[in-house]
Amino acid sequence: MSMPSSxxxxxxxxxxxxLVFAGILPDHSQASRRAARQLIAQLTGQKKPxxxxxxxxxxxxxxxxxxxxxxxxxxxxxxxxxxVKSIHLAAEGNPEPHxxxxxxxxxxxxxxxxxxxxxVKSQMIIAAAVFxxxxxxxxxxxxxxxxxxxxxx
Amino acid sequence: xxKEVDQSRNLHLHLPRQINKxxxxxxxxxxxxxxxxxxxxxxxxxxxxxxxxxxxxCYFNQQEIFRAKLGAGISPDPYIAFFFKPNQSGLIQVRWxxxxxxxxxxxxxxxxx
Numbered sequence: 001m002s003m004p005s006s007x008x009x010x011x012x013x014x015x016x017x018x019l020v021f022a023g024i025l026p027d028h029s030q031a032s033r034r035a036a037r038q039l040i041a042q043l044t045g046q047k048k049p050x051x052x053x054x055x056x057x058x059x060x061x062x063x064x065x066x067x068x069x070x071x072x073x074x075x076x077x078x079x080x081x082x083x084v085k086s087i088h089l090a091a092e093g094n095p096e097p098h099x100x101x102x103x104x105x106x107x108x109x110x111x112x113x114x115x116x117x118x119x120v121k122s123q124m125i126i127a128a129a130v131f132x133x134x135x136x137x138x139x140x141x142x143x144x145x146x147x148x149x150x151x152x153x
Numbered sequence: 154x155x156k157e158v159d160q161s162r163n164l165h166l167h168l169p170r171q172i173n174k175x176x177x178x179x180x181x182x183x184x185x186x187x188x189x190x191x192x193x194x195x196x197x198x199x200x201x202x203x204x205x206x207x208x209x210x211c212y213f214n215q216q217e218i219f220r221a222k223l224g225a226g227i228s229p230d231p232y233i234a235f236f237f238k239p240n241q242s243g244l245i246q247v248r249w250x251x252x253x254x255x256x257x258x259x260x261x262x263x264x265x266x
Contacts, residue, residue, distance in 0.1 A: 067228045091226050096190075098224030102235070105218045109177040110236040115221075116228035 009147075029093060036090040036097035036126055040138070043088045043101060044128045049138035056127045056141040065145045066118045072127045074111035074137065078104075081133040084111035088130070091143075093123025119143050162186065164259040166247055171264040174240070180211060180219075181234040182247045184257055188229040206257075208250040209233055214243040239265055 007015070057071040072089065076082045083106075089099035102113045111129060119125075122144045129137045163185035168178050184206060191203030209221040209231070221233055231249070239245075242265045249257040 089226075094226050095192075096225035099226040100224055101222040102233075103220045103222075104235075105216075107213065107218050107237050107239070108235060109238040112236060113221075114232075114234040116230075116232045118226050118228050 032094070032097065033092045033124075036092040036124075039090050039097045040088060040126050040128050043086075044130050044136045045134060047134050047136050049128060049136040051138060054127060054129050054137045054139040056125055056139050058125065058141055058143045061144040061146050063146045065120065068117050068119050068143055068145075069114065070117055070125065070143075071114045072112065072129075072139075074129045076111050076131075078109060078111055081131060081135075083132040084129050085132055086130045087111065087113055088128045089115075089117070090126045090128075091117070091119060091123055092126065094118070094120050099125070117143075119145055121145055162257050164247070164249070164257055166245070166259045166261050168245060168261055168263060170262070171266060172239070174265050175238075177236050177238040178263065179234055179236050180245060180247075181232070182209070182211070182259075183230060183232045184249045185230055186249070186251075186257075188227060188231060190225050203252070205252050206231060206249045207252050208248075210248045210250070211235075211237075212244075212246045212248075213237065213239060214241075215246075239263055241265055 053075045055073050058068060062068055072087050074084050076084055078084065084104060087102045090097045091099055099117050100115060122142065124140050125143050127139045165183040167181040172178055186206055187204065188206065189201050189204045193201045195201055207223050209223060210217055211219040218237055219235055223231060242263060244260055244262055246258065246260040
């Protein structure tokens with residue numbers, strides 16, 4: 001079997017990460033991770049977030065990168081201080097970190113929302129819930145994108 | 154400025170027609186829309202202009218009950234589902250707002266017995 005004349009994806013990725021490691025190529029992934037975290041901090045009002053009681057559901061792996069279903073749920077009575085005002089979603093590896101922000105009113109019986117998002121590659125998703133008293137809960141989950149049979153994702 | 158209402162798109166709005174008082178409903182809404190982010194190029198190499206829906210609002214008897222600000226990472230044919238407890242019969246209305254101020258609107262009645 002003859003070698004292909006052009007570089008395949010695997011070889012390009014390997015070269016790219018070597019160049020980043022050597023300090024020759026800038027590391028965009030660090031910048032976009034930072035952008036996602038800064039966005040969440042901005043949207044949630046900078047109150048120190050806690051973990052627990054909030055879940056993100058994503059398919060374990062998908063090749064439909066433009067249509068990734070996601071569900072965010074917060075365990076809460078949705079009353080008084082435990083009323084969830086907003087849920088914010090951000091992506092650490094997309095060109096634009098903001099996915100969506102959902103705002104609930106008193107008639108909303110659950111702090112829960114489902115939507116579909118676009119992920120340009122496998123990456124971490126951040127969900128943040130803001131309560132009526134300003135408390136913030138945060139969760140992170142990895143969305144895995146496969147490139148089809150034989151892909152490295 | 155009057156928002157232009159566009160009748161040309163496919164909208165889907167799913168919710169039960171009737172419930173007992175005290176029950177919650179899941180409202181599921183979808184809009185046929187390419188959600189172009191302005192980065193793609195067509196077959197001739199020309200950039201396809203950005204055209205995005207940036208805001209989704211839901212009303213019950215003309216009062217806003219839910220809103221979603223949509224970022225660049227929302228899928229084409231945007232889909233949103235959430236829960237609501239109507240305390241009386243009425244009209245659920247969803248509005249999808251495009252960045253050029255065009256709006257896509259759909260309504261459905263719910264009976265509470």
